[in-house]
Amino acid sequence: MKTVNRRQWLQSSVTAAAGFPFLMNVRQTRAPLSGTDELRLNSNENPHGPSQKVLDAISASMSKGNLYPWSDKEVLRQHLSNFEGMPLDHIYIGAGSTEILQVAAMAFGLQRGKVVSCYPTFPVLMQKAADFSAEWLKLDLKDHHYDLQTLADHCDDKTSMVYICNPNNPTGTRLDAGELKQFAREISKRTMVFVDEAYIEFSEDGLATSLASMVRDEPNIIVARTFSKIYGMAGLRIGYAYAHPDTLMTMRKHRIGYGMNVPMTSLRAAMAALDDQDFVAYCRKENNKARDIACAAFKEWEVHYVPSHTSFIYFKHDRFHGNLQKQLHARNILIRTYRDQPEYSRVSIGTVEQMEMFVDACQKFLG
Ligand SMILES: Cc1ncc(COP(=O)(O)O)c(C=O)c1O
Incomplete structure (x- = not known):
């Protein structure tokens, strides 16, 4: 320790x-x-x-610090693709999921003016959208839990995005996977649904309850994850998202650093982390x-x-x-x-x- x-x-x-x-x-x-x-x-x-394997990967990558990390990003995407069977063009890698929340807020939070979430929740996406003059509609959690019906009732033609944090920060509560999938399938016909799964690996049944597989069929769903939490790599600033290639294309227009904002050490650390289940x-x-x-x-x-x-x-x-x-x-x-x-x-x-x-x-x- x-x-x-x-x-x-x-x-x-x-x-x-x-x-x-x-x-x-x-x-x-x-x-x-x-x-x-x-x-x-x-x-x-x-x-x-x-983990020790991550530390070893970081040490081994240091001497390659003279090289731009283009190919490392592609290798990590391949790792993620193998890990979860996701097509390569459905994978976005960012400097922590904070980057992903922010680019999604900029890409979609503005389009029709309103971003809807329950509250309290992790506020970064909505705050960023509000910085760019979107309206943040906060709907109270019910007894610390999400109320999907109320969320659905408040999505109208002015809603550009719905944010779901599952499990939720700060309450630690989670949604039933089946109910959330049904909600996302329905609501994503009308607006973008962003599902933040930063803590999903800690929950019972972990990734089995993820909405990741839905992004193959539903173009309006984004699923974000991070290496900061269960992998213990918060300081290495690396996260990833799954979404339809068109959605990712729109998000990429807002990223900073032309896709080179994640250092090689962190990319290689993430590969080692995935291999160390x-x-x-x-x-x-x-x-x-x-x-x-x-x-x-x-x-x-x-x-x-x-x-x-x-x-x-x-x-x-x-x-x-x-x-x-x-x-x-x-x-x-x-x-x-x-x-x-x-x-x-x-x-x-x-x-x-x-x-x-x-x-x-x-x-x-x-x-
Ligand atoms: C729900 C949730 N999403 C996203 C993040 C951002 O994590 P990171 O940018 O380190 O990936 C956090 C951090 O605490 C979080 O609690």
Whole structure:
């Protein structure tokens, strides 16, 4: 494990608190600058990654850094095609799925003016579309779950795109695959449907519940995935999307860097990651174990939390006294809060040991 052990962490926590009280007060939890002494349970990073095979592939590719990565991108597309039986011309590779969300927002978010999503969800696509003056229609989740009927009822001739995050960030809930497929088949006759599957590998049945195979027959469906989450490669900035070649052509007009924005090291790392499905299985197993630790504590403390199919848990912090996020932050544990969802926090799943630290720390603030 590359993380600090419990004693080192406690020591560094005390030292940091004593030496840098000013820094500790002003640091934001969203994007800490240095991760060496912080327990980062705020950005859904995978504490196990990257795998050793990925690290080896990166090392081996460094000496080829004088070459443009054209052919590496093609080789990765071939890998993805073999991995999931997707035709090569249905595959887009981007600098993380953030790039894919943004180019889709620019390509389709503007056309008829309205982008529809449930809320709360991962906002990047809609925010980018709104930057370009599209209207973002937010429909409340029902009891933290998607309500496909309400989404369908709000898609009209002004809707250019519907965004679905499955499983959803930040609630960790997921849709029934059959119902989602039926919804996507129907709605994509009227508008573009973007399905963000950033966490799908963590969920039970994983990729078997994906909508990827639909893009072969339905030109108005985009499925986006990332190497940032289960593969533990968030810092390497690589993701991919599946869609009809015409849809991808429209998206490519908005990309930055003429298709060369993903470095060779990351492309080769992604190939090694795909070939290492044992590591994926390991991460899923460890994630479940560590998630169970937090859920068991929440249950015992009667903390309301939403059962999660992902690498994070959305929970209500009213059983804790004071400001839980700030108090954990003072102990170098970062969690995520939301200005517009003031009753809830989100904790990312770390290692088993890290979740024990999180539980120990939270216990001190139980009301
Ligand atoms: C639902 C969802 N989609 C996309 C992303 C973006 O991931 P990346 O750009 O690292 O691939 C995230 C990151 O947290 C996410 O939660």
